[in-house]
Amino acid sequence: DxxxxxxSRYLVKRTGEKVFLECVQDMDHENMFWYRQDPGxxxxxxxxxxxxxxxxxxxxxxxxxxxxxxxxxFSLILESASTNQTSMYLCATHPHGTGGPSExxxxxxxxxxxx
Amino acid sequence: QQQVKQxxxxxxxxxxxxxxxxxAYENTAFDYFPWYQQFPGKGPALLIAIRPDVSxxxxxxxxxxxxxxxxxxxxxxMDSQPGDSATYFCAASRWGSGGSNYKLTFGKGTLLTVNP
Numbered sequence: 001d002x003x004x005x006x007x008s009r010y011l012v013k014r015t016g017e018k019v020f021l022e023c024v025q026d027m028d029h030e031n032m033f034w035y036r037q038d039p040g041x042x043x044x045x046x047x048x049x050x051x052x053x054x055x056x057x058x059x060x061x062x063x064x065x066x067x068x069x070x071x072x073x074f075s076l077i078l079e080s081a082s083t084n085q086t087s088m089y090l091c092a093t094h095p096h097g098t099g100g101p102s103e104x105x106x107x108x109x110x111x112x113x114x115x
Numbered sequence: 116q117q118q119v120k121q122x123x124x125x126x127x128x129x130x131x132x133x134x135x136x137x138x139a140y141e142n143t144a145f146d147y148f149p150w151y152q153q154f155p156g157k158g159p160a161l162l163i164a165i166r167p168d169v170s171x172x173x174x175x176x177x178x179x180x181x182x183x184x185x186x187x188x189x190x191x192x193m194d195s196q197p198g199d200s201a202t203y204f205c206a207a208s209r210w211g212s213g214g215s216n217y218k219l220t221f222g223k224g225t226l227l228t229v230n231p
Binding site: 004031033035040041042043044045048050056058059090092094096097100101103104106107108109 | 121124146147149151156157158159160161164166204208210211212213215216217218219220221222223224
């Protein structure tokens with residue numbers, strides 16, 4: 001059974017703190033993604049990684065960084081948390097195929113509140 | 116810059132009715148159009164997807180209709196059931212192998228409520 005595990009379901013942090021969101025997958029997928037979900041805005045891509053130590057910016061990378069030291073783990077880092085980063089964060093994985101896209105697998109999300 | 120426009124924002128349908136959600140895209144490089152379904156407290160999950168070499172794809176009660184010239188696609192849920200109540204996201208990406216082709220651009224979502 002496919003599994004994408006995000007380390008926390010709920011997180012409350014203070015403004016200015018450095019925050020780490022962790023995502024672990026057991027499917028040996030090359031591609032991993034961090035999305036942010038906000039009501040009325042849908043899902044927006046923050047960063048993605050298509051290989052270990054490789055990363056590319058998505059549509060809204062400002063205020064975030066990522067780390068991928070091992071294939072199964074992709075971390076999202078908020079260098080200095082701000083209240084406008086209060087959101088639901090979703091990690092996703094996608095296998096590398098010889099054809100085209102198939103199914104992206106999502107974790108259950110981390111609801112982050114910055115106070 | 117919203118590259119995939121989704122409507123309506125919310126939809127209420129009676130059990131047994133037809134639910135229709137529409138999406139329009141701007142980027143002609145998009146070549147793969149999936150729909151994701153999300154229940155409360157869960158991450159989105161793939162429901163059905165289409166490539167523009169076909170105009171329609173049906174899986175059970177779910178059908179995607181695609182109009183390439185209009186750059187529009189829609190999800191039809193026939194015989195809607197209360198268990199279909201969820202948020203639905205249309206998305207788009209390029210077709211091809213390789214990491215950047217797996218980036219999904221999502222619509223803003225439609226909250227579907229099916230009343231019993």
